[in-house]
Amino acid sequence: MTSEGVARPEPAVVGGSNYFQKAMNSGGARSLGLVIALILLCVVGMITAGDRFASTANVLTILRLAAVIGVVSIGMTFVITGGGIDLSVGAMLALASVWATTLATQQMARDYHWILMVSTALLVGAACGLINGLLIAYGRVVPFIATLAMLAGARGLAEIIAGRMTQTVKVPGFVDFFGGSFLGLPTIVWMFALVAVAGWVLLNRTTFGRRTFAVGGNAEAARLAGIKVQRHTVALYVLAGLCCGIAAVMLMARTTTGSSTHGTLYELDAIAAVVIGGTLLSGGRGTIFGTVLGVMIFTTLSNVFTLNNLSISAQSVAKGVIIVIAVLLQQRFATRATSS
């Protein structure tokens, strides 16, 4: 019981200031490698495309592109941190967008307020998430399979509702509001920022967030600590569904349509962003900041590619290589942060 016995003091970083050490160990700094990767990417963009890359308009374009998949990815971060996975995000988004743009909904929205369309989208998303959560928590279906089933089911339903046609948003207020800007930033970028900040607070500052880590890290320990693991799991999937509803509203504003093809393969993009951001696919460790970085890296990448007029195949190969480099960079910094 010598004071040193049980917990040796954390070894000091050789030649590093205390502040630096602290930063390296904090959640944000585990993403240092990613920040560097993103900066490198921007440098490449600036060198190859100059002002076309560095212009305000282009930055806004990147942000707008990042917004929709960003919101989806933040919901995904919660699910993955809690030890699950959600393959149905794209399909839920599609279903929400279709449902919110049906004739009936739009008629109602025109009669009362466009907020009805928004509520519809959010409700549909949350309801799908609820089904996912119930199947997984109480039906004990593996998340991969349950959400795969939801992927097939929700997209099929979206097709049936829409008759495989693209539905145009005709409620003027809706597009004006969500397609507009506020203080120079597009509304949907604001929404992304809000969801990201709210997600960060929820994950890092609330009991809900702590319990998410516990459920994902060691579900049995969480249960023994008196946490209602099943109920919490359901909440996580509802949250993911809700994020898809929000993303559906954003995409509806951006494309002025609802369609059963919206969000195709978003599940892969979102999981990729989350995982590259540093969230463990096995649960228990997650970072919203990393996810946002992951999303930014992917969107900036495709922007830089397009600015440089690269062929799609070359883009694909380059993307593969860059992903690996980014992760190796991150790894380097992460291990240095823990082993220093």
Add this chain to the structure above:
Amino acid sequence: MTSEGVARPEPAVVGGSNYFQKAMNSGGARSLGLVIALILLCVVGMITAGDRFASTANVLTILRLAAVIGVVSIGMTFVITGGGIDLSVGAMLALASVWATTLATQQMARDYHWILMVSTALLVGAACGLINGLLIAYGRVVPFIATLAMLAGARGLAEIIAGRMTQTVKVPGFVDFFGGSFLGLPTIVWMFALVAVAGWVLLNRTTFGRRTFAVGGNAEAARLAGIKVQRHTVALYVLAGLCCGIAAVMLMARTTTGSSTHGTLYELDAIAAVVIGGTLLSGGRGTIFGTVLGVMIFTTLSNVFTLNNLSISAQSVAKGVIIVIAVLLQQRFATRATSS
């Protein structure tokens, strides 16, 4: 340690015969729920489509369809059992098929023997798997990300090599051999059966298989037990790549083409079949028999759908519902098997 303590007879299973108990606990029987799901599906097929479903020709059609994705799924079973995941299977298949059907390869094959095309496909698959494995085992990149990068890279490369055109197989012996039949069964069905049996033996009867379970179940414990975990991991991904090479040969025979679009989204199909079969996505538990059943369920499903002229969107919804039912069934029997 008293003699009394040791000799305490095992409590008998209430009302169950010993044989039944044994069967329930064995690997094959954990899939009982799946077998039942498959039988139900066949009954539905027979009721709704009668002889059109139960004919030899139709069974062969189902088997032929199952063969390609089946071989891919067996490779995937190894990777997942070993604690990893491989998102690049479809892309590796595409690249292998394209490489094996380039003008140069086909010229060589015509000059010597079509076996050269086969070797090319297998080599390309194995090489991609090797890169995956090295990145994951030695570069310590998460499997999800490493193989996602390979997915982008390999498909991009396939597009570049093929110039985004479909390449036709013009070596007569190749199509004759692999497109033909043997003892009434198509060659590719034989290949599937062979790969499945070989996979089963490898996983359940060899040291390699035993080590795969150990590595997937607890990599640290496996390492401390003296298993070369990194080398084994590489071998698993090479195996998966090899299976993709074999599948590429089969698809080349079936379509008489090599194309960069071959195998699109096979990663999801294969993972779904493996997981529905009862292999744990977290590693350490895997069953080839279950995987084969999973593949058969998915292919039979789409066959029954085609025979019944269901609307496409309704098919999608039905597929989602049926997946959930199959898993719930399996769950029911699995828990009964362990808690009996």
Add this chain to the structure above:
Amino acid sequence: MSSELLRMTGIVKQFPGVRALDGVDLDVRSGEVHCLLGQNGAGKSTLIRVLSGAHQPDQGTIVVDGNEASFGSPADAMKLGIATIYQELDLVQDLTVAENVFLGHEPARFGFTNRTEIVGRTRELLRGLGHGEIPPGRRVGALPAAGQQVVSMARALSRDARLIIMDEPSAVLDSEEVANLFRVIRGLTERGVAVVYISHRLEEIREIGDRVTVLKDGATVATGLPAKETPTTELIRLMTGRSIEYVFPPRRAIPPDAEVVLKVEGLSRPREFENIGFEVRAGEVLGLAGLVGSGRSEILETLYGARRAATGEVYVDGRRLRPGQVAAAVRAGIGLAPEERKSQALLLDESVYRNITVSSLARFATTGFLNRRAERDAAEELTTALDVRPAGVDRPVRNLSGGNQQKVVLARWLLRDCRVLLLDEPTRGVDVGARAEIYALVRRLAESGVAVVLVSSEVEEVLGLADRVVVLREGRAVFSGPADEIDEHRVLDLVMEGSVV
């Protein structure tokens, strides 16, 4: 002290193929330390899991404060003031110490965790436990096992419980830590808190316990025995059904010309240990003594190749080992029974026999194909010899009790016929009977020419079993010599003061 807090009667718990509890009775009074004794697999952990709501019993009643209670979940038990320190550390590795302590009952406002409060209260609790040096903000996964045990304790205390259950809390603690734990327990009982205490170390029972309940094969065989008075032989007889000589087997003199099997030279790893060197001859048992955190496990892991040495060499039978490669060490004939058996040794979902044969697969294979019958037979033989319970080599290891899991790990290396056996806390969580058998086994192995290196937090065990002893303090050897040249007090002095001999 006398008011009855809890009464469990006729508790039955059936697992597939095992009746873990078969009519257990237990009554606990407030302010007492009630000890649970029983062999490995007797059902102690299962009983307390029933009591804490983690398992639901098949039959039986639980009465708390005179009212019948039913615990559907751990939360229900906590509401009645029952807190538990589980045998398997039940912490979330990626959360901080403070977050773990208050997990499930975070002080919060509108859902926002009050982080200053949980950090402050955690610091207080840790200080009360004598471990103010553990930073509440540290990730739990970065703490050694003993530190995690302290966190588990802080967590139980954070609940303001009336009954605290401790399932083998001392297993990962050294003697200093145990003394500290007892101080805490006494503080609790003075306030009227009841403690259910489980341990395989009878001297601890004698020191801290008030009354004893003995379980055997899932049933109560004796209850309410006075802890101080009941003779040890009687307790052992109740537990095992026979009497056991609880002594160390006699040493046999090692011939001076016995060959050196394991030689370690100048082994160092920065911040873990420095310049460690020793030789172990065939038939010799070398004991490493030291406090928790003195680097003993790291030394074993390094010479086993699981960690890469910064400097230094390891020789087996005169041949230099390739550094940092476990496979090479295993091939050279080294075996390690690691400290954390669940995370480092066992394949929990695999069967017993597969866990035993995993390091000797080549022996059962011809051209890669396994002979499973031979595997099973070999495993069967070993589990019978080690009395692993319940018998049956096809059971998943996960369902074995802690002590029996340890035996499975030992069986793995017995099967391999090692030249060198590294044992890190081999008797942790092992019952008295099995412990005596493990001692005998270690001696027998040594006599058959194996070189054994033994790490244990029980100084008595090191001194009783080893031929030679190395005492470590903060990664440095402060004593090295024959075991009979040093006694327990001297060892404790050395590890505390570090006066170099």
Add this chain to the structure above:
Amino acid sequence: TSNTPEAEPSAPGATNQAQAGANDQPGKKVKIGFSAPAADHGWMGAITAAAKKEAGKHSDVELVVAEGTNDVNLQISQVETFINDKVDAIVLLPFDGAALTAVATKAMEAGITVVNVDREFNSPFAARSTVLGDNYGMGRSAGTFVCKQLDGKKDAVVAEIAGIDSLPLTQDRSKGFKEALADCGLKVNNRVAAEFTVESGEKAAANLLQAAPKIDAIWNHDDDQGVGVMAAIKNSGRKEFFVVGGAGSANVMREIKAGNGLIKATVIYPSTQGADGIRLARLIVQKKALGDLVEVEVPRTIQLYAPVVTSENVDQYLPTAFES
């Protein structure tokens, strides 16, 4: 768009006078299997919808529709199922013409009439008759129209938003476009590819508009993704160019008719091909000839024309345009 109820009557192939000939008299029962790629965008959805609608109009046609798929392996097995089922005819829009050739040949050998739609097999023995869209021609038409509009502007910036880039049909369209531009000394300055969906069109266009600060003309391969493209253009507030569409959705045609948008024209890629395939299959099985031709047999190949729709001729095409 579907939420315009009055759009219903103008469904594909509804108002062609020529159809009302004797050929439409009910004849021998014909069972037709239909298989097409996944209906993952409007045009493909319209193909299947039009085929079904056409089949519904004939009391002697029984249509079996297989699950749309982009997996050639699955599509092959669908054709195999049709063969097992002994259907009279198969109308096949293959995901990849070359890959489905072998199985189509097998169907023909089994005595089943195969009608190949849109993406061509690479063997003449694989289909009795082929209804082809003209992807290359589509690109040429678009290119020629752009040339005409930009008459004389040698340094004009032309951008192209392609569809799914890994499909051979996209390659054909791009090739035609490039060659037509070359004839008037222009080239494609910026090229991006989308995935035929609204959302991917929006994404690709948003990036494209940043890549090229000044553009004179944009050709977008597909009016479905075009909805997204136009949304992106609207978001950017740019107006210095004109847009030529592709495929010819009713939406776009209405916009061309209104004449106040950036869309000046669209190149038709008929979504009625599937319906034509059904009609041909029925005629062939019933051994009838094609209405206005002198031939006693249905021709081997019918290549559909890829006309440019502008405000002048939009009224002519609007009725057969597909709703997306």
